[in-house]
Amino acid sequence: MKKMIDLIAEELAEAFEKAGYDRSYAKVTLSNRPDLCEYQCNGAMAGAKAYHKAPIMIANDVVENLKGSKCLSEVNAVNPGFINLKLDKEYVADYLNQMGSDEKLGLEEVEEPKMIVIDYGGPNVAKPLHVGHLRSAIIGESVKRIARKMGHKVLGDIHLGDWGYQMGLIITELKERQPELPYFDDAFEGDYPKEAPFTIGELEEIYPTASGKAKEDDAYREEALHATYLLQNGHKGYTAIWNHIMNVSVSDLKKNYANLNVGFDLWKGESDAQAYIPDMIERLKKEGHAHIDEGALVIDVKEETDTKEIPPCMIQKSDGASLYGTTDLATMVQREADYKPDKIIYVVDKRQELHFVQVFRAAKKTGILPQETDLKFLGFGTMNGKDGKPFKTREGGVMRLEDLIAEIAEEMYKKIAENRTVAEEEARETAKIVGLSAIKYGDLSNQASKDYVFDVDRFTSFEGNTGPYILYTIVRIKSILNKYQAEGKSVEGLRLSGAHNESEKALMLEVLKYNEVMENAYEELAPHKICAYIYDLANAFNRFYHETKILAEEDEAKQKSYIALLMLTKQVLESCIDVLGFEAPERM
Numbered sequence: 001m002k003k004m005i006d007l008i009a010e011e012l013a014e015a016f017e018k019a020g021y022d023r024s025y026a027k028v029t030l031s032n033r034p035d036l037c038e039y040q041c042n043g044a045m046a047g048a049k050a051y052h053k054a055p056i057m058i059a060n061d062v063v064e065n066l067k068g069s070k071c072l073s074e075v076n077a078v079n080p081g082f083i084n085l086k087l088d089k090e091y092v093a094d095y096l097n098q099m100g101s102d103e104k105l106g107l108e109e110v111e112e113p114k115m116i117v118i119d120y121g122g123p124n125v126a127k128p129l130h131v132g133h134l135r136s137a138i139i140g141e142s143v144k145r146i147a148r149k150m151g152h153k154v155l156g157d158i159h160l161g162d163w164g165y166q167m168g169l170i171i172t173e174l175k176e177r178q179p180e181l182p183y184f185d186d187a188f189e190g191d192y193p194k195e196a197p198f199t200i201g202e203l204e205e206i207y208p209t210a211s212g213k214a215k216e217d218d219a220y221r222e223e224a225l226h227a228t229y230l231l232q233n234g235h236k237g238y239t240a241i242w243n244h245i246m247n248v249s250v251s252d253l254k255k256n257y258a259n260l261n262v263g264f265d266l267w268k269g270e271s272d273a274q275a276y277i278p279d280m281i282e283r284l285k286k287e288g289h290a291h292i293d294e295g296a297l298v299i300d301v302k303e304e305t306d307t308k309e310i311p312p313c314m315i316q317k318s319d320g321a322s323l324y325g326t327t328d329l330a331t332m333v334q335r336e337a338d339y340k341p342d343k344i345i346y347v348v349d350k351r352q353e354l355h356f357v358q359v360f361r362a363a364k365k366t367g368i369l370p371q372e373t374d375l376k377f378l379g380f381g382t383m384n385g386k387d388g389k390p391f392k393t394r395e396g397g398v399m400r401l402e403d404l405i406a407e408i409a410e411e412m413y414k415k416i417a418e419n420r421t422v423a424e425e426e427a428r429e430t431a432k433i434v435g436l437s438a439i440k441y442g443d444l445s446n447q448a449s450k451d452y453v454f455d456v457d458r459f460t461s462f463e464g465n466t467g468p469y470i471l472y473t474i475v476r477i478k479s480i481l482n483k484y485q486a487e488g489k490s491v492e493g494l495r496l497s498g499a500h501n502e503s504e505k506a507l508m509l510e511v512l513k514y515n516e517v518m519e520n521a522y523e524e525l526a527p528h529k530i531c532a533y534i535y536d537l538a539n540a541f542n543r544f545y546h547e548t549k550i551l552a553e554e555d556e557a558k559q560k561s562y563i564a565l566l567m568l569t570k571q572v573l574e575s576c577i578d579v580l581g582f583e584a585p586e587r588m
């Protein structure tokens, strides 16, 4: 379906033309004086200079030509030259009825779906999943769902950090503790054990211990670096340990991401890029894209228009080891070979921006990716505690994601239990669902690039701009619909009629923005726009609810129209929270 704002703009364009002015002035926006009108056009002001006329004269001419408009019931020219617009009630009802009978709720899917890879999550294997990785997972998941809703072909790739120094650290520490293991015996010829020599719990202790030791002890550090190098070059025993680390960690990660309602299509990692590295480096050298600088192999990426220094992209250290940029470039080689993406979106901490500037330029300059591949860096800010510093546990340690989720669910449970009418088990289950909405909405309602304060009290509140408030609104609608049906009335095939009061009209005007909001959120990769929208929508609904007798309405036709509006409001809210990555319980 066409967006309402475009339908209005079309009528205005006609009117401008008929009055003898250029169509391009017929830009329509939402009103910034909702007390006066619903939409407005400021084109008369923009045209005044070109036509050497007072804006109000142009506005009057246009208004004259809008008489008989099908979508507008009220048009006024106001000094100095605004054109104020109100939509026709019946036209709005008609539009909403069309939305309601469309599976996509009026959303127009793109004509040419793009192949999009979204690189998000990016946890580092063997390190506990902490809140630092929360934002990437939440934002990436939402962007993926929005792109899919728009009809694109999307692959979400977790891009595990599974090939770096942390692996060498773990191997080194394991060797210290259990030197007798066959992985460390170069003469060993048999099959390595199937069972990992550690549990996830042990692994999570081994890594920080090793990392601490390496910082103090140069020899230990050297050994860990060497172990990393050997692993990356196919050392048999170390590869076997690496496989254990991967098995143990990945099943733990899968559990954690499932709890977050985050799902990846591809569980690839930096290690999968390894197979592409030697050929890539060979070619870059041969074609003269890369050169040796102070022992390291680098690609120059600076451009004349740069206002700050962009250092070369390093792809091989003097000892032959590969780097973060190497795996990212080789991963592009793999993605191009396997999926030919039109677009790759990286959802990563904004402090890594320079790295991506280097890698993107290197990829284009060397032909690793075609010029037209659209590369987007969606950098996000830091999640801070109330003290304005990066979020920590009460004791000041790094907060594990699992603990955070459990803590919020507990908080929600207490609130739900306060006026609880449901069984313990359901209350626990509901607390989890609502808790997840608190975390995700709390994050997504902020523009991604900004830092934000993770405020448990605010995020878990049922009032204000929060996930629980949105869910509460949906649950309220569900409850009215259930009661309506319990009276033996059917919700099938109901149609809306023109609004009967002002708050109903206001709600209708919010509902019909759905397609425009979703499209815009995709174009700008901005889930926060969906949050802002559903907050307005929930507010409009609640105002309507407080001002209107719905179940007690005696006029049956009117009641049916209300119920149809409720159903549509619910569908729109549900579709929006679905792309935000959470869902609503039956009751709460």
Ligand code: ARG
Pocket (backbone or CB within 6 Å): 119, 121, 122, 123, 124, 159, 160, 161, 328, 346, 348
């Ligand atoms: N593992 C990285 C980190 O924790 C994030 C990976 C981001 N994605 C990428 N293609 N570099 O910092």
